[in-house]
Amino acid sequence: MIWQSSLPLLVLCSSLLPGLIIFALPESSVRIRTTLNLFGAVTKLALVAWMVWDVYQGHQFETRLQFLPNLDFTLQMGPLSVLFVTLSALLWLVTTIYAIGYLEGSPHRSRFFGFFSLCVTATAGVAMAGNLLTFLLFYEMLTLVTYPLVVHRGTEAARQAGHTYLRYTLPGGVLLLIGTVWLYTVTGTLEFTSRGFLQTVDESQHPALIAIFFLLVMGFGVKAALIPLHGWLPQAMVAPAPVSALLHAVAVVKAGAFGVIRIVYDVYGAEFASQLGVTQPLAILAAITILYGSLRALFQDDLKRRLAYSTISQVSYITLGVAIVGPIATIGGLVHLVHQGLMKITLFFCAGNLAETLGIHKISEMRGVGKRMPLTMAAFTVGALGMIGIPPIAGFISKWYLGLGALEVGQSWVVLVLIASTLLNAAYFLPVLYIVWFCEPDHPWCENRHFDNSETNWTLLLPALATAGMAVAAGLLASLPYTPLEWVRFITHNQFYQ
Amino acid sequence: MLSSTALIWGVALILLPLSGALLTFLFRAVATPIGICVALAINLCTVRLAWLISTQEVPRYPLGGWGAPLGIDLYVDGLSMTLLIMSAVVGLAISCYAPSYFRSARHKLIYFWPLWLFLWTALNALFLSADIFNLYVTLELLSLAAVALAALAGSADALTGAMRYLLVSLLGSLCYLLGVALLYHAYATVDIALLAERVVASPITSAAFGLMMAGLLLKTALFPLHFWLPPAHASAAAPVSALLSALVVKASYYLLLRLWLEVFGNVNVGIDVILGVFGAAAVLWGSLQALRQSRLKLLIAYSTVAQLGYLFVVFPLAAVNANAWQGALYLALSHAFAKAAMFLAAGNMLLFCGHDRIIDLDRVVQRLPLSLSAFALAGVSIIGLPPSGGFIGKWLLLEVAVAHALWGWAVVIVVGGILAAAYVFRVVGHAFTPAKNTHEVHAVPAVMEWVALVLATSSILLGLSAAQTLMLFEVGDPFRILSGEAPS
Structure with a gap:
């Protein structure tokens, strides 16, 4: 049914649209902004809750749009996505309430809440991405929309922290991009499949697969703060508390960890990855x-x-x-x-x-x-x-x-x-x-x-x-x-x- | 009959801006309404022509009936159609932007309209021409209009920059003309299709090839022939900078590409790697120079040098897989949108602050949120982050590079992206912090902010419509991908 296949897209829109509207709001319209924020957060949670039962029954919700020839823009709601989406939807609601109180009376709140909503949109996209390209898309979007939150205070320290953040995450994204392209040229597909889709790859390609694995893990490792790629995280602390909370608990760090999960289980397959060593x-x-x-x-x-x-x-x-x-x-x-x-x-x-x-x-x-x-x-x-x-x-x-x-x-x-x-x-x-x-x-x-x-x-x-x-x-x-x-x-x- | 229907729209694309130029010159008081109407009409014609050629299955469209070998013949395929669309969209944006930009200097607007519409005529004619002599004429007209526009700013910097631009342009056109003469002498025709059949590898062909390439490379500002570009582009008025960087350099690139693909298929062996090396050098050098600049418009101008480098990194990649050309065209298209948006946004900031020193941008993020968003979104496309048009272009190039284990080129492509991120975010970072030197601010009309933002957004949306755009590229199979016969 059409509405079923559009549900994942609706989950995205439930924070994307309020975010975009909030940007346009003047600073003084606190009530509208708060209503929009909470409306978006509650809607997202309700949509996710609606899907949980069906997913438990083995149903998959999928939105598929053409992006490149042979490569679709795919949003999927499977069991693993549900885990992460639920976490982000729930904590977004909580953090929104917190942020409203925390930032009361401080300047530039429209900008803050706008990017805040975009940040959650990107996280939901990361969670629901049905293939590596879609994942990459939202992963990079997450990098970009968290930058204004990190430098939100507009101090010199905040600017420096923002630069450090980008100095780590953008090269990480590049490693990810190379790994993704390489994987695509080896396999011709990037669709996440439970237990992996690489078992059938010819043995002569295994060294390439190992190299790709490390490229991808290094790319995700930046956000997951694996040593020695963790340097940005302590610096990003200059951001306001709700941002730190969201960064550490839901959005950025978790997106990296979630990427590692996707790579190991849905791209390589745990057993195959372990065989590769x-x-x-x-x-x-x-x-x-x-x-x-x-x-x-x-x-x-x-x-x-x-x-x-x-x-x-x-x-x-x-x-x-x-x-x-x-x-x-x-x-x-x-x-x-x-x-x-x-x-x-x-x-x-x-x-x-x-x-x-x-x-x-x-x-x-x-x-x-x-x-x-x-x-x-x-x-x-x-x-x-x-x-x-x-x-x-x-x-x-x-x-x-x-x-x-x-x-x-x-x-x-x-x-x-x-x-x-x-x-x-x-x-x-x-x-x-x-x-x-x-x-x-x-x-x-x-x-x-x-x-x-x-x-x-x-x-x-x-x-x-x-x-x-x-x-x-x-x-x-x-x-x-x-x-x-x-x-x-x-x-x-x-x-x-x- | 189709060809005659298409012909009408094609000819309209040339005659509309030409008559617009005349009318705006004659009726100065109503130049702005005329100009904007013409820009809208050109967009309508472009859409119509694109629709006509993409719904038919005939590979190439001889639009004109004036007869080869020495007449005026027009044709259009996916490659030229894409560039026509590019000029139409960017042109409309610039037409909406310029009246507000020049509102305090009306005498400049009087010169701007005829020159700009004249330049547009030359651009459209260049993309539609089918013989190398007409191409020369359009190229020369384009250069003259562009130089005059560059000088319009009137400052000492602008005049010096424009003078250098003029000399370089003349030299480039002259080289090209010599090449045309040699080819005509050897093969007795200037029609591209006929030349493609007749050209054989010979010293005279090689000489013509060398001359034409040299001229066009100079005009396209490939490193190390880029020296004229930053001063000319950075010192011009903002709408002029936008059209120089977005459109004019693409015209000579288009011509170069067309000749490379159609005429010199059997004499360009080995040159692709040389072009690629210079392209790579341009990517790195241009980006590093951009990083070093303290003024916003110079930064953007050096960024153009770097981005043009990508268009030449494509040559060695396309030699192994013609799909790379699609990546090049994608990059050219999204660069046009993004760079125009960047220059227009920079123009807004310049107008607002009265200067364009990057470290003194002083919280423009709060005061000009739309312009800074435009700059940042355009930056996303220039960096090549998904889902922008720049990303699709780089993805297509990387796919070829990685599949054929051409790691060197792959590294250049991604390193250029990182450097681009460095210079874009250097600007964005300073936009958040307060500056030591405060300054008097001037209001910026809303239309100027919105035009920049719309252009920047379209450079992002271009990535989301990749499937349709790639289909348009394929019309007439300009890159010989469908026929499976690799160029060069």
Whole structure:
């Protein structure tokens, strides 16, 4: 049916059109802008929710338009897309509410929310892309539309950070482009196929396939912040808090990780990639990134920088889970795509609340802030404990499956990496929690903004509490239907390993 | 009969701007309404002609009945039709933009209209001509109109630039004319189709080939013959810069391509690699120079040098796979839209700030959001990011380069893209930050902002209509892809 094949396109339009309209709005029309933002976010969520059931029944929604001869512009709604689209749609809604509160009264909000919507559009496109060319298209669009968000503040530091961001991501895109063209000349197709489409390629082409794999992974590795391509991420911290939240939890970093997932499962096929011998180096690289990110995080006093290094480490769990090649590790990696998103966005919301309410940017300034902002810091604690991997919060589930999966395929060194990383996570999060809850503030709080009786503006507080709640729920209720874990199991057993 | 129907529209494409030029010269008071009507009419005729030739299956359209070998013969195929459409769209945009741009200098507008419509006549005639002598005439007319327009800005820089442009153009045309004379002497015809049948490899053919190529390369500003382009293009008035960079250099490139494909198929062996090397050098040198510029319009002018380089990197690629020509044409087309948009946007910023120093752009992103968006979107196409027209062009080239393991050319293509990103975002970055030197600002009429934005958007949309555009390229099979017979 026509309306069914246009559903993926509608998902895109639900944020694209509000974004374009918002650009045209004058700065003062706050109400229209807010309505449009929320309308778009809710519509997207509703559209996705509508499709989830059908996808579970094995139905695929597909929009296909001609782009180049033999290469279509394809949007597909399969199980894997649903996972990422749902995450981005849900967190977009939450972040929009947060951003409305965060940016209240600040200049250039039409521009900000316009690009914000485009950013989510690009993420949804990345999630739904049905072939590598469409993926590339939205991936580059994501680079471009996040640039104005990074430099939004218009300071010299923001400009520099924007340049660093592009210096990493645009060459990354070029590697991706070369890899994609090369793959196309070898195979003549770029359509994502579960379990890969390269098994039939002649053996003489295998060296080329290996080279292509590394080109593509390097291209995605820039955004997924794999070492040594991670340098842009800590710098991009100058962006406003909602941008950082979205960048780290949903959009940019996750697009890179999602690209790695697509390459390994839907282009090469996990087993074939492992036969080529390309997954083991990837696993080692991911492991190094995990440890390096955690180590660097230890030494950051700036809260957002510490969170940024934590992201570098945590996102590589996804890559690691993918590169171990085994059904259980796959579950661990994929589910971390969602779990890390929920926890990290909570942490960034809380960091933003601290900065916005009390002007706190450094960890050393956070002494005793738990008494001043108990709810915010409770959410922060949930996020931090989840990152460490303490049950029943979602992070535990991911680490559990990663460890089990590694043992299943006899890669016991991964367990050591996980243990080391968990210790490091604890080492950089627990001291923060300690000074927040158990130290006394050494000077009175200088309030940036006043909020009568509540600890901060409710639009800042509620999103953080909501995502923290989801992180707990995703862990506690993990085995109920339609939780991230169950959905990932469904994907893994139906699509990647049969 | 089809050919006579098509003939009417083809002739109209030449006569319309010509009569427009005369009318705007005679009736100065109403020059602007006349000019815009003519531009609209040209667009209608172009659409009609494109529709006529793409719905028929006959490969080539002899439009004229005045008779080869020494008459005036017109023909049109996918290649020339594409360039006609390019000039029509960009021309309409410039026609809408210029009256606002010159609103405080009405005496310039009086010269602008006749010269510009005259230039348009020469362009259309050049794309429709079928013999090398007519092509010479149109080329010369085009140069003269272009030089006069370049001098219109009136500043010392503009006059020096225009003078150099004039000398270079004359030298180029002269070389070309010598080549024409040699060919006519040897083969007794100037008709391209007849020449294609008669030409054999001989010293005289090679000499003609060398002379014509040299002249056209000079006019197309291929590195290292590009020295005249940046001063001329950067110092001209914004709408003139746009049409020089977007259209005029494409005309000599078209001519070069046409001769290469049709006439010199058997004497150009080995030259393709030389052209490719110079093209690659142009891409790198032009981009690096663009990065070093402190003024916006010079940056854009050097970017033109670099982008023209791509059109020559194609030659060695097309020697192994004719599909590469499609990539070249795609790049030429999207460059025309994007570069015109860039120059028009730069004109807006220049008007607004009173200068075009890049580091003092001072938050134009907030004050001229439409112009900066136009610049950035055009930049996306120049860089070659999806889904722009520039992306499709580069994709087609990369496909050929990678499939035949021509890695060197592939690297040049993508490195040029990265350098382009560097200079585009250097400008965009400074547009976000406040500058030390503040300045008095002047209002920019909305139509100027919108024209730039529409052009920039069409350079992006060009990528989304790739299937249809490539079909248009194929009309008449100008690149011998359908017949499977590779050129050169």
